[in-house]
Amino acid sequence: MSSPTRAGLSGALGMVFVGGSVAVSGALADTPLYTAQALRYAIACLLLLAWIRLTGRTLRRPRGAEWFWLSGVTVSGLVLFNVALVYGSRHAEPAVLAVAVACVPVALAVAGPLLEGRRVRTRVLAAAMVVSVGAVVVEGLGHADGMGLLWALVVFGCEAGFTLLAVPVLASHGPAGVSVHTTWLAAAIFGALALGTEGWRAAGDFDTGEILAIGYLAIGVTAVAFILWYTCVRRLGAGAAGLLTGVAPVAAAVIGIPVTGALPAAAVWAGVGLIACGLALGLRDSGVTGQTPPSVRMPDISRFSPKSNRASKSSSCSTGLDARCG
DSSP, X not given: OOHHHXXXXXXXXXXXXHHHTHHHHGGGTTSOHHHHHHHHHHHHHHHHHXXXXXXXXXXXXXXXXXXXXXXXXXXXXXXXXXXHHHHHTTTBOHHHHHHHHHTHHHHHHHHHHHXXXXXXXXXXXXXXXXXXXXXXXXXXXXOBOHHHHHHHHHHHHHHHHHHHTTXXXXXXXXXXXXXXXXXXXXXXXXXXXXXXXXXXXXXXXXXXXXXXXXXXXXXXXXXXXXXXXXXXXXXHOHHHXXXXXXXXXXXXXXXXXXXXXXXXXXHHHHHHHHHHHHHHHHHTTSGGGTOOOOXXXXXXXXXXXXXXXXXXXXXXXXXXXXXXXX
16 A cells, blocks of 8 residues: 555544544533643643654654744644634534535645645645535535624634644654644643633533543544644645545544434435545545655745734634544
8 A cells, every 4th residue: 555545544534533523522512611622632642742752753842933833723723713613603503614614625725735835736626626515515504693604714714724834844843743732732722721711620520421522532533633634634735635624524424323323314425425526536636646745845934923913723613523623
């Protein structure tokens, strides 16, 4: 099996873990949000550090502009998206936020190659559109007011940024380094928010089911899925890897069969078919067929001020379709 094929399977498996989060996310609906997320990312970080030590890998300390990109992934992809989902759910049905996530493959197909110093590939862009349409069909449409649509737009930016903002540092830190640094930063931020809003006693309010849910999110959807996803992005490029996000809603639909005891509607199967067609179309023109994306150089951000509001945003979830949601 070729390295690009393994990378593609890695990304797909990561999205299966993400799709599986749908079944457990409901268990945390009434729990202290910030405390649960702080525990989730702290556990994931410790597991990642143990894995790095056992495998003899090295962990580099971020330097200079690398802090900008890693902080961007964390603040947007692992923190801001939670705020968007909480407030967005008050103004929009979950399907609206899920549709925002479904549009991300198109953003990755366009912005990913530009960050990587490559041209946008027409076939991959067309495939991304097919995958996005298929995901929308699987998720369905919902209702939202004006504020809900604005929050959905933030969710879209957060989801895209989780991948795009990591691209400049994947070459230097690798999937493990990016995962470790973003998870400890997220644990610190969520921990501060939890102490300030929920209090330290909130950590003792979880029952057994909620603890198991946090454990699944920490191990499968964070520690494992992050490594799998960033390995795929590094090898295939953000554009081609973005197509594999379509696997998450398919996995959620399939896993939902034994959970709900009912088969998905015909429209869901039609959406699954569209996603499969999009994957087949796009991955033929990607690294899975043997092409190797060139090394990504760190973009020059000297023109940006750390306080600039031009920094990118990133990530999402709400329906459990994102690797950062809980």
